[in-house]
Amino acid sequence: MDRTFVAVLGLLLAAVSTAASAADPPGVRGAEVLEDGAAVHALSVGRQSWSGSEREDAQLIEPRVRYGLPAGYEIGLSANHRSQGDDGNGLRHLALEAATPLRREPGAADITLAGYGTVAPADGDSGIGSGSHNLGLGLHLSDDLGATRLHSSVAVERADVAEIDGQPGYRAVNRLRYGARAEHRVAASLDLTLEAAAVYGVSGDEVQNQFGLALRPGVRLHLGPTIDLALSAGRDLPDSGVEPTNTVTAQLTHRPQPAPSRRELAARVEHLEAAHASTRARAAMEAGRADEQRERIELLRRRAGQLDVEVINASGEVGMGRAMADRVREEGHYVVRVQDSAHGRDGQQTTHIRYRPGHGEQAVALGESLERIQEVTEGDLPRGADVRILVGRDQREPLGHGAEEDGS
Structure with missing residues (x-):
């Protein structure tokens, strides 16, 4: 069935309902259930009047609070304050509500x-004393119809309704309550609203069978990201004197930004742990690839006969180290560093080659290509060098451009 047709049908049902009361319980709430830790604070003020009745006008003040609990539950509490003549002032009742999706x-x-x-204990003199008790169970539905959001409610309740013609006391009735509210967004900060409420009598005295229907058009202003102001004015169509003929209400609602719920925090921790595990796995994979690449490069370099060579000028003569480095490069090897020996001018006579384990054949070939190398031995070398050449004075020869400069 088309959802627009369902919405129109719901409003028509409310318009033709017979009821004893359309204003006692809270208005039509949406099907939204607050998340764990979320809260809504609201303050309603209103005025009710009865035409053709001896009842005095009533002023209402009702603070409300809703709070989200774990596992998808919500609780609400409101306190109804009424000012009406000499005997109807003060806190009339406390209302409790619980909901789950x-x-x-x-x-x-x-x-x-x-x-x-x-x-609401029956105490007409002071304190909570309306004598009106309500107890109900209902279903709330909310749906989006484009720019319009529809809320509807069906509830079965036991309620106390006031006597007719302003007589003191209340009568118990059982009834089926229906309500609908449409909210239409006309601007970023403005909604138009229309609420209809009706009650079907199930059992009780004849007071429940009188025709009653409340229609309340209004607006909702979005004053900020967390603050709304709702204004409505309506009437109970049958002028029976039981329910207020005219009702005007203003409600200010504040939705503070909730702290992260336990479920959200657990999801964040799980996400971070998964991301950390993924990062570690990726790092391990990249490290494995890097080691594999280094091994491949090392293998290729060995096959090409290329070495990482450290040159130390141990001759005590300026320029001998740089000259040896140039000769090593000419042989196709890479010189990782060139430096002078700590012995300074008291250098050694002969040139020695030391190699890292596994590079013996290449070190011997290097010594043969350089000539006048008297010793090639295996030894411990610093990281990054396959071969170390300790240049002695036996490598003395006419110096090129590089040997004429100061330094090694």
Whole structure:
């Protein structure tokens, strides 16, 4: 069935309902259930009047708070303050509500199960004293229809309703309550709203069977990222004197940014651990690839006969080290460093070659290519060098351009 047709049908059902009361319980709430740790604070003020009745106008103040709990639950608490004549002032009742989602899927209507009730000991002199008790269980649905969001509610409740014509006391009734609210976004900071509420009597005295229907158009202003102001004005269509004929309400709502929930924190930790494990695995893989590449490069260099050579001028004569480095490069090897021996001018006579284990054949071939090398031995070398040449004075020869410069 088309969702637009369902929305229109819901509003029509509310418009033709017979009821005893359309204003006692909270208004139509959405199917949204707050996340763990999220909160909503609201303050409602309103005025009710009865035409053709001896009842005095009533002023209402009602603070509300909703709080999200773990495992998808939500609780709410509100306190109803009423000022009406000499005997109707003060805190009338406390209302409790609990809700949990039944369905919350993308692209489908959200459905929530909620229970509510009021605590109001009968004490007409002071304190909580309305004598009105309500207890109900209902289903709340919310769905998006383009720029319009529709909320509807069906509940079964036991309630106390006031006597007719302003007589003192309340009568107990059982009833089926229906409500619908449409919210249409017309601007980034403005919604138009329309709420309809009706009640079907199930059992009780004749007071429940009187025709009653409340229609409340209004607007909602988004004053900031976390603050909304809702204004509504409506009336109960049947002028029976039981429910207020006219109702005006303003509600300020604040949604503070919630702290991360335990579920969100656990998800973050799990994500970080997975990312860390992935990073370690990637680093290990890259390290393995780097080692493999180094081994391949080393193998290629060995096959090409290329060595990393360290040249130390141990002759005590300026320029001998640099001259030897040039000759090594001419043989196709890489010179990693050139430096003078710490012995200074008291240098050695002969030239020696030391090689890292595994480079013996290449070191001997290098010595033969350089000539006048009297000793080639295996030894420990610093990292990055395959061969070390200790240049002695036996390598003295006419110096080229590089040997005429100062330094090694």
